[in-house]
Amino acid sequence: MKLWTYRFRPTGLPIELDIDLETSWSYSRLVVRHNGNVYIDRQNYFEDTYRLHEIEIPTTLGILLIQVGPQTAWHYSAVIKANGNAVWQSHANPHAYLDRMQSLMTSKADGKPAFEPGIWRRNMPSILVDMALGILFFALGKTTDLRTAAMATALVGLALLPIQWMVKRLLRRDIDLLGGMALFGVVMLILSAAFSWYFDTELAVQLKASVMGSIAGSLFFLDACFGGRWLAKRLASYLAYRDLQLRRLAWGMALTSFMMAGINLFIALSFSKDMWLYYTTWGDILIVIFLTQWAI
Template sequence: MKLWTYRFPVTVAGVRYELRFESGLTASRLLLTHEGRTLEDGFSFTSGPYRLHRISLPTAQGELVFELGPRSAWNYGVRATLDGQVAYQSHPEPFAYLPRLLQMQARRKPVAAQGIDFSRLKNQGPAIAADIALGLLFFVLGKTTDLRTAALVTAGAGLAMLPMQWAINRWATRKVDILGGMALFGIVILLLSAGFSWYFDSEFAVQLKATVIGSIVAACFGVDALMGGKNLGLRFSNYLVYKDLNTQRLSAGMCLMGLLLAGVNLAVACLLSKDAWLWYTLWGDLILVMILTNVAIHWSRAKPAADAPPTMTRA
């Protein structure tokens, strides 16, 4: 997936060349457009040690070579050589950051040694997209109607995914999972959410719903942690790429995260406006969930103290 595009206009021997560098999460590529044709050099970050991007172009004066590499942690530099001689440099040291980048890459553990298996997420894309779509639906309806209607319609849309998933499993040639490993638990929470919104005909009550439901979710994960993380913790681990998760710790971490999010939502609902709360539910809550989930995952991957090697004590 492309994240950012850098453009470098380069003039060599009176001729202007257009370089375009596309940077992504797992790969990058350099493109040269000249006289109606485009040359490309791509590189995957997982294929081996990082290297300079390089494109060669024959000219009447000799071989013209463009190279691009990291000048700093956030910027890139370009160098062009014509027949072996430097003809252009974007900066005095265009690749100053390359040695440090190679050093950091050499110290990094292989993906397999980190307990990571990306194939676990192979079929989770549609489920994640469905979760994001429901969040956007709630935000749009909350801005255009009232929060009670937004909550009820969003819950109905989530429940409508049940027959949709059944139809996909029954008739589709390619199986697509839009509910994920937490489907049953999510549907129960949606029912509680819809019932709460229906019973309390108040926008402020709908704002407090995340606190109430969040506390219930935290309690469920807490009970699962006491039982060894064999249900919710195990199901939630299906969304993660890590193979070395302690599901009991994962459930305990999610319990603490739920309690913290419930408290933050209560503070935002009581102290800020409805519009501020809506923005929080769309972005602030998402950012907090991402940060706290990473903390919980990191803790669940750490070995318990009981697994640590014994230390010598003096009698």
């Protein structure tokens, strides 16, 4: 699934070039169009060592080398070179983040890609379950009240326990619906359901994410003090990365949890219920992705 396309349209050159970088979770593809010709360079994050995208094309200026790579963790830049010299670039210091990305995307043990595609595929059911629960909460929150939505979502999450047991025991299929952290996830779901049942105001439901985030942050903080040997170790088996440092992961997740708790508190107290509902369903996932990338 394509996530985003970065478009570069060089100016100041006597020729026309269309440069597009298509990005996805598992690959990126550089597409260059010139004089009716299409040139493509693709790299698969699960199979190829991370590198700059490079394409050479013949033009009236001679052979041009087009390079596209990361300028930051979330943005790419393009450079056009002729005879080894840059004749156009989209940003200053265009590939400043390349070394960092190569370090993140390459295993230090064997130099192979740091992503584990098998883990990604194994965790797909739990990812889909998380998305479904989020959509369920959003739909119920719009059609009923937040307390009902929170209670129903928590109960549906708990109902996954016997379903997962039946799938594993009766169907003999190793499918994880709880994201690889069954005990931690169940405890948090029980706390979530109890919180929603005990406090019957919508504001309390809105603040629940801040309370749960603070609890999770405190648990990861304690885990970090002991080298990440419990929660971080379990979480690492769920992430599609190799060479994770458990202590760093625990510290990162603790800070991420505390930051998300603070952001939720700000949104809940500063904006309307509908705005908070949109944030907690759609907005916070983008922030979590960004902060988790930083934590890793």
